[in-house]
Amino acid sequence: MSGEARVTIRLEGVDKFFGGKTAGGANGGTLALKDISLELTEGEFVCLLGPSGCGKSTILNLIAGFDRPTSGEVLVNGTAVEKPTPERGMVFQQPTLFPWLTVIDNVTFGPRMLGVARCDYLPPARKYLRNMGLEGFENHYPWQLSGGMCQRVALARAWISSPGILLMDEPFGALDAQTRLMMQELLVNIWESARTTILFVTHDVDEALYLADRVLVMSARPGRIVRNFTVPGNRPRDIENLASDPSMMEIRRDVLRCVRDEVRKSMEHSTHDSVSV
Amino acid sequence: MTIWRRSAISILSVVSVLALWQLAGTLRWVDPLLLPAPSEVLQTAVFLAANGYQQVPLWQHIFVSVARALAAFFVAVLVGIPLGLLMGLNASLDAALDPFIQFLRPLPKIALIPLTVVWFGIGETSKFFLIFIACFLSVVVGASAAVLNVQRDRIRAAKLLGADRWQIFRFVIIPHTLPELFTSVRLSIGIGWTALIAAELVAATAGLGWMVLNAGNYLRTDIVILGILLLGIIGYALDLMLVLAQKHFVPWAGKDA
Ligand SMILES: Nc1ncnc2c1ncn2[C@@H]1O[C@H](COP(=O)(O)OP(=O)(O)OP(=O)(O)O)[C@@H](O)[C@H]1O
Numbered sequence A: 001m002s003g004e005a006r007v008t009i010r011l012e013g014v015d016k017f018f019g020g021k022t023a024g025g026a027n028g029g030t031l032a033l034k035d036i037s038l039e040l041t042e043g044e045f046v047c048l049l050g051p052s053g054c055g056k057s058t059i060l061n062l063i064a065g066f067d068r069p070t071s072g073e074v075l076v077n078g079t080a081v082e083k084p085t086p087e088r089g090m091v092f093q094q095p096t097l098f099p100w101l102t103v104i105d106n107v108t109f110g111p112r113m114l115g116v117a118r119c120d121y122l123p124p125a126r127k128y129l130r131n132m133g134l135e136g137f138e139n140h141y142p143w144q145l146s147g148g149m150c151q152r153v154a155l156a157r158a159w160i161s162s163p164g165i166l167l168m169d170e171p172f173g174a175l176d177a178q179t180r181l182m183m184q185e186l187l188v189n190i191w192e193s194a195r196t197t198i199l200f201v202t203h204d205v206d207e208a209l210y211l212a213d214r215v216l217v218m219s220a221r222p223g224r225i226v227r228n229f230t231v232p233g234n235r236p237r238d239i240e241n242l243a244s245d246p247s248m249m250e251i252r253r254d255v256l257r258c259v260r261d262e263v264r265k266s267m268e269h270s271t272h273d274s275v276s277v
Numbered sequence B: 001m002t003i004w005r006r007s008a009i010s011i012l013s014v015v016s017v018l019a020l021w022q023l024a025g026t027l028r029w030v031d032p033l034l035l036p037a038p039s040e041v042l043q044t045a046v047f048l049a050a051n052g053y054q055q056v057p058l059w060q061h062i063f064v065s066v067a068r069a070l071a072a073f074f075v076a077v078l079v080g081i082p083l084g085l086l087m088g089l090n091a092s093l094d095a096a097l098d099p100f101i102q103f104l105r106p107l108p109k110i111a112l113i114p115l116t117v118v119w120f121g122i123g124e125t126s127k128f129f130l131i132f133i134a135c136f137l138s139v140v141v142g143a144s145a146a147v148l149n150v151q152r153d154r155i156r157a158a159k160l161l162g163a164d165r166w167q168i169f170r171f172v173i174i175p176h177t178l179p180e181l182f183t184s185v186r187l188s189i190g191i192g193w194t195a196l197i198a199a200e201l202v203a204a205t206a207g208l209g210w211m212v213l214n215a216g217n218y219l220r221t222d223i224v225i226l227g228i229l230l231l232g233i234i235g236y237a238l239d240l241m242l243v244l245a246q247k248h249f250v251p252w253a254g255k256d257a
């Protein structure tokens, strides 16, 4: 990485409180995030791990601009996030494609909304489809494709606006193991040429270790960032032998233990909750 | 089951019931006054087609009813869908109008007949109003519910891709709700066709609903049954047209990705 590592995403002391339905009631709301601070430098690939309900999606939503922090600051390239813009792309667990549009119309949705000329968006759209192995499916509808293909269309749709930041919320979580491996390789390949800053939420430690430069582990609710692991090893990484790679063994064990601890705490929390009710 | 097999079974079933019905008439199992045989109904149909019923040709009864129902139905759809969509998009508007709609919707429309007569007289206006109100309420409820079913993440994806509020409405919410809109329109044409009978209770002198009611007074069960068959067949045909339109215009209905 070059010397001047520019910060793209910065969260400073972010709390997020979701108000309950009964204002001021005992069960009045949820403190989803507590004092979150994190930084991503330009072109970095960071994975976010943590127990279910710890606030991973909430962090992505804050950075995307769908939601505001209760306190603290969410900065992208030095300015506070106000609303969603094409500068930040997002890929969800479900492909969220538009079933009334063909593959090519789905992929070019962004540029078409922005009024980009057809001759300017078609060539890159075709290029992305080719990179994603979707050549020949341009005129298919999403419901004629497999789940993995749909997620590739969603990836192409997000990437065609050349966002500086890509937020991914368990994008491969619904795919089978084989397809997931393929998608991970594909993602890394594209990321290596595009150098987009990626914040990627996952439950899968091996996925995180294959993809990321850094892995952040969050605590159970209210979510805090408890550990920051820097993943060693040069790229390109070998996806098949990663788990048995000696340089990875140690960190893999540490991350797993850290995540397990947090998941266990979150379980104890919830059983404790239900007992005390 | 293939569509052919299915159709074959359906046709066979209908033919058998008709045959049994005819047999019951021919062999005098039932009094023809209670249940005239299909052949008698057919004769009546031929006679009415030639001579009309109560000085009005049969085609005109049909035309009057279809015109009443369709006119009220189209206006209801034209007004109801935009209003329903607005209610789905705007929670305050929904809160303001919903109590009235929920009160009126399950109300049997026959109960409104005396009032409509007082308000609009016994002309076409009161009939139009009765059919309109029935269709309208069901379309509004269907349309506002359809908007609420739009997947949040899909709207978020569109926002991040740069779509503004209008574009999200036009290119995401509208196509997303279209399949459900079609379904609620289908439901409402059935409801409108039902309301037609109520409407033609209001001092009409023509129309299929009126013909059925009037013939009942004279114990002309053959005409009553003919009227019922015509009402049913026309209702079925209207529904079928909407189903075909739905298949053609919203092929993504029920297919999510
Ligand atoms: N809009 C909301 N209103 C109220 N509470 C919310 C809202 N969104 C999230 N929460 C709460 O905030 C907490 C964090 O939710 P979040 O979706 O960020 O978790 P997560 O880490 O993404 O979980 P998962 O791994 O299951 O996706 C949860 O307790 C959730 O119930």
Ligand SMILES: [Mg+2]
Pocket: A056, A057, A058, A169
């Ligand atoms: Mg989540």
